[in-house]
Amino acid sequence: MRNSFIVSMLTVVVLLAVIQVTLAQTSITPTPAPSKTPTEDPAAEQAEATEAVSNASPITEPWTQDDLQIVTGNVQRPNGIQWFNNQLYTVCNGDSTIYEVNASTGATRTYIWGVYNAHTLHVETNESGELNLWIPDFQTNRFLRVDRSGVQQLSADLSGPWGIELYNETEFLITNLQANNVIVMTRDGQTREVVTGLRAPTGIAADDENIYVANTGSSRRGIEWISRSQIADSSTEETQPLVTGLQNTTGLDLAADGYLYFAYSLGTRGVVGRVNPDVCIENGGCTNSEIEIVVYTELAAPLAGLTISPDMRLFMHTMFSPDIYWIQLGNEQPEAETESS
Structure with missing residues (x-):
């Protein structure tokens, strides 16, 4: 009887040990937050170089989820987002509708129906002062011009169009993720191919000299660049590395401070980082250790929207969530603004 009791106890002890080991193997270790203490390493040296050629101060302490504020709009599943004249224009892929959200108050109104799923959009006014939206519809492979009168289809043979950027007064740059x-x-x-050999390209941005493209399909090729002069003729060209070692890079935005801001992933979290593109080009590319992390969120990656206003308010949101978050870059908070009509 005593031997049976000892055997039973040993069995229980072994079983508990197995369970403990199994739990240790299957538990997910949270992604550690980045250090907020400046260190003497290549990343710090890169920040000093960046400061020398940019108007912005280096970021020594990234903002976190607790620092973010919410614009409470009435859009259930926003995807692409663009700031224009203190309004946020976004495409809801739940009801195929474009909404106009006041960037200060969150007041929301329906703009028009008929765009199914867009990751980015370009907003401008025409010669008559009327609002025009130019949108690559990812779901239907169409390129659209949208105004209050309706949705006009300009092209229907794209291949997973994702990003859009104004190239010149008469043309746009568009990334085709599937092509x-x-x-x-x-x-x-009318279309012509100018860059080939990318890896699932998403966001795109441009300045007076260069074009920047995000590759969400390759961490090694996170963001690449090509000069405007290289694509001025009808030939196709390949890109060069700008930032390597990025996961799930999506939106790009060149802000008024001269930095290139981009959304990417650290583990399962959505993060916004930045680099000075001129410094990266001069050095033959930057690595992920040279990125300045701007916002370290608790939002699920990938971040689906990223746009920065001229007064350096950064807006972002995650896919399929109604909340739009924002942070004021720099030390000054934006003054309260009245709702635009």
Whole structure:
């Protein structure tokens, strides 16, 4: 009897040990937050170089989720987002509708129905002062011009169009995620391929000299660049590395401070980082250790929207969530603004 009791106790002890080991193997270790203490390493040296060529001060302490404020709009599943004249224009892929959200108050109104799913959009006014939205519809492979009168289809043979950037007065740059390329699209729907060999390209941005493209399909090729002069003719060109070692890079935005801001992932969290593109190009590319982390969120990656206003308010949101978050970059808080009509 005593032997049976000892055997039973040993069995229980072994079973508990197995359970403990199993739990240890299957538990998920949270992604550690980045250090907020400046250190003497290559990243710090890169920050000093960045400061020398940019108007912005280096970020020594990234903002976190607790620092973010929420614009409470009435959009259930926003995807692409763009700031324009203190309004946020976003496409809801739940009801195929474009909404206009006041960036200060959250007041929301329906703009128009008929865009199914767009990750980015370009907003401008025409010569008559009327609002025009230019949108690559990812779900339907269409390029659209949208105003209050309706949705006009300009092209219907794209291949997973994701990002859009104004190239010049008459043309746009568009990334095709499924075709791994960048095309130039005229305002009347004519296209030509200018960049090939990408890896699931998403966000795109441009300055006076260069074009920047995010590759969400390759961490090694996170963000790449090509000069405007290289794509000025009809030939197709390949890109060069700008930032390597990024996961799930999506939106890009060149802000008024001269930095290139981008959304990417650290583990399962959505993060916004930045680099000075001129410094990265001069050095033959930057690594992920040279990125300045701007916002370290608790939001699930990937971040689906990223836009920065001229007064350096950064807006972001995660996919399929109604909340739009924002942070004031720099030390000054934005003054209260009245709702635009």
